[in-house]
Amino acid sequence: MDPLILSFAVVNGVLLGGIYGGVALGLSLIFGVLRVVNFAHGSFLMLSLYIAFWCWSLLGLDPYLSVFVTVPAMFGLGYFVQSVIISPLIRRERALVVEPLSALLLTAGVFLVLDNLALMAFGPNVRAVQVDYYLPSPMLGPIPLNPQRLIGALAAVLVALGLSWWLRHSHMGRAIRATAQNRDAAALSGINVPFVYAVTFGIGCAVLGLFGSLIAPFMPISPSIGVAFGIKSFIVVVLGGLGSIPGCIVGGMVIGVFEAVASQHITATSAAIGSLGLFILILLVRPQGIMGRA
Amino acid sequence: MNTRTITATPRSAAGLPLGALAAGLGFGCVALVPLLVDDPFLIHSLIMVLFFAYMASSWNFLCGYVGQLSLGHAMFSGVGGYVSVLMFTQLGLSPWIGMLFGGLLAAGLSVLIGYPTFRLKGPYFTLTTIAFAEIVRIWVENTNDFIGVPLKGAEGLVVPAAGDSLWAFQFSSKTPYFYIILAMLALVMLATRLMERSKLGYCLKAVRGDRDAAEALGINPTPSTLAALAISAFMTALGGSFYAQFFRYINPERNMGLELSIDMAVMTIIGGQGTVAGPLLGALILTPISEMARSHLGGGLPGLHLVVYGLVLMACVLYFPKGAIAPLGRLAKRLTDRRGSRP
Amino acid sequence: MTTTILDVQGISKRFGGVQAVKDLSFSVGKGEILGLLGPNGAGKTTAFNMIAGYLRPDTGKVLFEGKDIAGKRPWDVCKAGIARTFQLSKPFGDLNVIENLMVGGFCRTGDRARIRERAEWMADFLGMGRQREAEANNLTAFDRRKLELGRALCTEPRLLLMDEVVAGATPSEAGEMVELVRRIRDMGISVLIVEHVMKVIMSLSDRVVVLDYGELIADGEPQRVVAEPRVLKAYFGERYVQSRA
Ligand SMILES: Nc1ncnc2c1ncn2[C@@H]1O[C@H](COP(=O)(O)OP(=O)(O)OP(=O)(O)O)[C@@H](O)[C@H]1O
Ligand SMILES: [Mg+2]
Numbered sequence: 001m002d003p004l005i006l007s008f009a010v011v012n013g014v015l016l017g018g019i020y021g022g023v024a025l026g027l028s029l030i031f032g033v034l035r036v037v038n039f040a041h042g043s044f045l046m047l048s049l050y051i052a053f054w055c056w057s058l059l060g061l062d063p064y065l066s067v068f069v070t071v072p073a074m075f076g077l078g079y080f081v082q083s084v085i086i087s088p089l090i091r092r093e094r095a096l097v098v099e100p101l102s103a104l105l106l107t108a109g110v111f112l113v114l115d116n117l118a119l120m121a122f123g124p125n126v127r128a129v130q131v132d133y134y135l136p137s138p139m140l141g142p143i144p145l146n147p148q149r150l151i152g153a154l155a156a157v158l159v160a161l162g163l164s165w166w167l168r169h170s171h172m173g174r175a176i177r178a179t180a181q182n183r184d185a186a187a188l189s190g191i192n193v194p195f196v197y198a199v200t201f202g203i204g205c206a207v208l209g210l211f212g213s214l215i216a217p218f219m220p221i222s223p224s225i226g227v228a229f230g231i232k233s234f235i236v237v238v239l240g241g242l243g244s245i246p247g248c249i250v251g252g253m254v255i256g257v258f259e260a261v262a263s264q265h266i267t268a269t270s271a272a273i274g275s276l277g278l279f280i281l282i283l284l285v286r287p288q289g290i291m292g293r294a
Numbered sequence: 295m296n297t298r299t300i301t302a303t304p305r306s307a308a309g310l311p312l313g314a315l316a317a318g319l320g321f322g323c324v325a326l327v328p329l330l331v332d333d334p335f336l337i338h339s340l341i342m343v344l345f346f347a348y349m350a351s352s353w354n355f356l357c358g359y360v361g362q363l364s365l366g367h368a369m370f371s372g373v374g375g376y377v378s379v380l381m382f383t384q385l386g387l388s389p390w391i392g393m394l395f396g397g398l399l400a401a402g403l404s405v406l407i408g409y410p411t412f413r414l415k416g417p418y419f420t421l422t423t424i425a426f427a428e429i430v431r432i433w434v435e436n437t438n439d440f441i442g443v444p445l446k447g448a449e450g451l452v453v454p455a456a457g458d459s460l461w462a463f464q465f466s467s468k469t470p471y472f473y474i475i476l477a478m479l480a481l482v483m484l485a486t487r488l489m490e491r492s493k494l495g496y497c498l499k500a501v502r503g504d505r506d507a508a509e510a511l512g513i514n515p516t517p518s519t520l521a522a523l524a525i526s527a528f529m530t531a532l533g534g535s536f537y538a539q540f541f542r543y544i545n546p547e548r549n550m551g552l553e554l555s556i557d558m559a560v561m562t563i564i565g566g567q568g569t570v571a572g573p574l575l576g577a578l579i580l581t582p583i584s585e586m587a588r589s590h591l592g593g594g595l596p597g598l599h600l601v602v603y604g605l606v607l608m609a610c611v612l613y614f615p616k617g618a619i620a621p622l623g624r625l626a627k628r629l630t631d632r633r634g635s636r637p
Numbered sequence: 638m639t640t641t642i643l644d645v646q647g648i649s650k651r652f653g654g655v656q657a658v659k660d661l662s663f664s665v666g667k668g669e670i671l672g673l674l675g676p677n678g679a680g681k682t683t684a685f686n687m688i689a690g691y692l693r694p695d696t697g698k699v700l701f702e703g704k705d706i707a708g709k710r711p712w713d714v715c716k717a718g719i720a721r722t723f724q725l726s727k728p729f730g731d732l733n734v735i736e737n738l739m740v741g742g743f744c745r746t747g748d749r750a751r752i753r754e755r756a757e758w759m760a761d762f763l764g765m766g767r768q769r770e771a772e773a774n775n776l777t778a779f780d781r782r783k784l785e786l787g788r789a790l791c792t793e794p795r796l797l798l799m800d801e802v803v804a805g806a807t808p809s810e811a812g813e814m815v816e817l818v819r820r821i822r823d824m825g826i827s828v829l830i831v832e833h834v835m836k837v838i839m840s841l842s843d844r845v846v847v848l849d850y851g852e853l854i855a856d857g858e859p860q861r862v863v864a865e866p867r868v869l870k871a872y873f874g875e876r877y878v879q880s881r882a
Contacts (some may be wrong), residue, residue: 037417068593088612101363104417105563105611109557112604116597221599231428234421276425276432278607283422284410451712493743500740509787510689510723512715512792513743568731 008143009260015149017256021240021249022156023211024233025163033180033200036086039107042230043114046207048074048212048220050122055218056129062149062215063129069263071210078205081110083198090197111230118223126129126222152214159207167245176200180243187228235279240289312630321480328469337468341540343581345474346561349533350573351482353558356526358567361502361521362412366423367530369430370400372550374531376540379451380443382462388464393535395480397528404527405520412450412519427555450545453538463539471540480575482529485623487570489522498512498522499568530558533618553600560603564610566617575619580606642667642796642827643688643719648697648707650683650850657683659851660697665796670818670828670857672842676872680829680851682724685798688829689721690714702797715744720794724801724831726785728773734760735769737784741791752791759787763817781812783817790821797821797828801838817839835863847871 027041048070053060055069089102135147167173179186179196188195219225232255239249255275262271328337349371357364377396381387411422429569435448445451456462465471489495497518500508505515538544548554557580565576583606584599638824643665651838658680666794675681686692688699688788690711697846706714716825720741723788727748729737760769763783768776772786782802789797803811816835822828832838838845847862849871855862862868 037421085608085612101361101416102611102615104363104420104456106608109604109611111607112556112600112607116600116604119597120601138547231424238421265322267436269432272432273429276429280422280425283414283418491749493747496736496740496743499732499736500729504727506691506711507723507727507729507788508740509691509711510721511741511788512712512716513740514710514712574655 005264006261007265010257011143011145012138012149013226013260014253014256015146015153015255015256016260018153018249019149019211019215019252020158020232020256021231021252022152022159022246023063023215023242024207024236024252025156025235025245028237028240028243028245028248029207029236030201030204032245033176034082034086034090034103034197036103036107038204039104039230040081040110040114041233042226042228043111043118043206044074044077044208044226045212045229046118046221046223046226047077047114047208049219049225050118051209052213052216053127053221054131057127060127062131063213066216067213070213071206072209073129074209074212075202075206077204080199081205082201085110085173085196086201087194091194111226115223116227118226122223126220128220129216131217142155146218147217148215152211155210155214156249156252159210160245163203163207164245167275172196173198198241217222235275238279238287239282258277306429306584308422315482321476321561323585325473325476326619328472331573334468337472339473339582340476340550341468342585343577344472344479345533345537345540346581347555347574347577348475348479348536349481349554349558350561350577351479351486351531352526352529352533353566354521354562354569354573355482355486355489355529356519357559358520358562358569358572359490359498359502361568363416363420363559365420365421365559366407366425366427367526367558368550368554369427370404370527370530371534371537371554371584372430372546373400373403374534375544375549376445376451377531377535379453379538379544383451384443384456388461389539390461393532396535396567399530400527400531401524404523406433408520409516412523413514413626424552427550431546431552433548434550446545450543451538451541451547455542457567460524464542473538475540477541483574484541485525485529489525490570494521502568502633556603560607562617564606564614564617566623569617569619572619574618575622576617579618640667640745641665642669642702643829644698644700645684645688646696646698646700648684648687648699650680650692650695656849656851658687658694659782660852661848662697663846663853663856665827666843668822668825669843670822670841671829672845673829673831673848674836674845674862674868675848679848679871681848682800682875683851684848685721685800685829687832688714688820689719689798711848712764715792715794716792718788718795719798720792720796721798722782722785722789722800724804726778726781727779727824728776728784731772733770733772734765734776734784737773738791739867755791759791762820763787764813768816779806782806783814786817790826794826796822796827799828799832801831801833803832803834811837820825824866839863 006225018164023045026044027038030036030038033036033277049119051070052063052066054068061069086103086106103203114130131290134290137144137147138150167177175186175191175196176199179193183193186196236255237248238251239254240249258278259271262274266274298498324340327340339372351362353367356362374393374396377399378389378392381392381395382389407426411419411426434445437445438447439445453464456464458464458466497508497513497515500511500513501515501519507514534549537549561571561576561580563576564573564579566572581604583602610617641664645664646662647660648658649656649660661673661680661684673681673684683692684700686796687694687858688705690706690709690713697707698705701717701719704717706716706717708737709717729740732740735756737754738751738756742755747754757769760766763786765780765783768780773781786799793872802818803814818828818830818841830838830841840860842859845855845858845859845862846853847868854867854871855865
């Protein structure tokens, strides 16, 4: 195979994979702290895409500027979902007896409601944002880089770094990490656990809001896009190790490169089946993922 | 006070357990419906309720008792439907026989998948079952022809009309379908009841409660769970064949998609997991909602019934974690206790 | 001269950098109550788990009635005739008392009526006859321990391993448990018991073995062993022994 085409595929895969990783960050963070597998993850991304779209189409707001709408809106929604819907469940559970399945079912309920409300409100048609300016493509050697994907991938790396730094050094970040390790001990040391949970959930969703705006310029938008991205995020997070933030970006890039290179050789169907197969294999053979701790 | 009367199963005058009597009466009454009313729409709706009750019961046979959430069961339904339809169109075999082959294939497949997968816990198990089912669905959706067998991809398979024929599992009236699915439901509920009281049932419930403790009591979890899985997959596949014969059409989306798995799981959970009647109750609650949303409001609002599902599911997880059957069960217990303590 | 029922020969277990159990040998006689003592982290639970099949020993043999069971899986160990309780009790929360007990019975027979009868008898034996219909989730911590004990007995063992059965119990509950264990022994079941409460160990055990840092440091009659300097040192530290000397 032509090395230029291959390197083009790899570079593109890294960029797209970075975005996958960025999208999956919230899923990983929420699982790491709350031990809740957020089934509605993709639905939140779908909502942010729609917010970005309507901001553009109704208000004429540039998708990149719509982050100022999507990020706070998604933070609020996440905060609300955690404190109103999931929190009663966590309160009901006695210490240490976590029932991850009930939480999964609750978020599955959220997924059903959000996705189908979107279907009812917006219909099944695909929409797209069209911007009327042109971003120049920077060159990496002989390879042109898609500017919008580059922005998305860079943002993913920056958000991952920022989030790790913030978790390590801020007061709130320390509270979040303490709660993740032992919620009862954290509560005994005066940490407001329900608040920490709600903020974590909010941050996880806010990250999705950001990526909704960043990928809106090149992503066709429909109610079912949430499921597609949700499944991809699960694959990414399991590959990188549930709960690991750097693992998320690495996992995303692995999947992105795998898809981009595979699509040169095999059909999209086989690639989709391949990544699901990889997902199963990782869960069975190395459930902690490539970057997670045992 | 004599504690024995409370612990022993409440019995009717004829000596039959009250539960069996109630079940027999209930099924008997339902069986009379087609004789009393002649409304195809009502019969159709009843068939849908019974069908979903059957599917949910098959799901419950494994998942309700072993405490794992599979969202991949639609795969078995798909295998059942495709095998019976293809054996009919390609080999001219009666669907009654084809559905047994489909069931056996699904059971074999389930054991192959279940053996490595059951080590996974909670959400990991659930995600893996979704992935397996999605692989099968995507593969069928994109395969028109597999070693000479025309799968017809996303387009789906049509069952060619063969007139009113028991052999071809095709009837011009809906009533025979009604009795078939009613009998299937009765069988699966009976099987569940027998399993629940057998060694297998106790093993599954013990594994659900605590795997380590179950092992300490001489239970090897693997054969028990695999046996239940194989039976559950077999029954789900039979349901898939029924669906194919009833609508005379199947496609990967409807017959093996994630939505069907969610239907089976959500109905069971809302009705009451790990109980004989829970899945039936769940189907009674949810199927009318979804049929209504589809037929009356559904024209302009596809997806409404799933919104309702989502809301009911959330309410159930939060307020009735044991399903709608739990408050009913308490009521029944209070009634029988009062009878039992009467001198 | 009693015959031995369990003969542990030089078992060891290492977790990464921690040598949890090191070349441990001891034996349990038929009809004996043997106490296994040792400070926190000494390796008692690890030794238990190796005997019961939850951990495979790195070295050594576990002879039960003459047959080596080391490395067998838990359900095979149970079928061989060894039952156990857990340090953190693990009842089947959504089953009631009778159902919990019946699970144990299915280990030996498939005859449901007989199992149920035995479970009813066991509930009375445990003094839980009035709670037979109660869900295990709604029992007190001590009742759950008793239930776990009864469940283990329903598998009709010849050797019973008990891990810290009176932890957190009130003195009267502890007394009740001591009485139960005696009656279990009188049924002909040998008992290996891990316990921190000295009063319980002293009044129950025919003999005790003491572990410290995974190694056996004493083996003998309870009164004599607890006076040994090595044992005192393990429990209270060097200074305590010196100050008494
Ligand atoms: N699964 C494991 N992985 C790593 N280390 C372990 C594991 N299980 C036990 N250990 C270590 O082995 C040592 C012995 O532990 P064990 O639980 O056997 O002690 P114990 O005597 O039962 O203590 P306690 O009285 O507190 O119950 C401890 O240092 C413990 O930290
Ligand atoms: Mg211990």
